[in-house]
Amino acid sequence: MNSPLPCGCRQAAAPDRYISFKDIDCDGNARRIMDCIAQHIALPERNNAFWEYFMKKREGGSGPRPDDLFLIHSNINQVRELFETWDDQQALEWLLQLEEECC
Known part of the structure; x- marks a missing residue:
């Protein structure tokens, strides 16, 4: 049995993942993570051969152009490591949400 929330507040509905993804902007959230990656690797001390390859792959430079969600998902550990290394807590929260x- 659910107890009422104080002050007439209503509990937000849980995202409908794995069923319809209704009301979840996966593409927009993936673009937001890509923007974070781009901001980090724009700084020379944060860029390396892997990130150059990653961005080239994003543009379709080594085959078909993958969508951002697929590319992030395929490299999620490297993305997480980038954000952890540079202590980007907001990007880590967004990455966890996307994941x-x-x-």
Whole structure:
């Protein structure tokens, strides 16, 4: 039995992942993560051969152009490591949300 929330607040509905993905902007959330990656690797000390390859792959430079969600999902550990290395807590939160809702 659910107890009422104080002040007439309503509990937000849980995302409908794995069923319809209704109300989950997976593409937009993936673009937001890509923007974070791009901001990090724009700084020379944060860029390396892997990130150059990653961005080239994003543009379709080594085959068909993958969508951002697929590319992030395929390299999620490297993306997480980038954000952890540079202590980007906001990007880590967004990455966890993307992983839980869309991957």
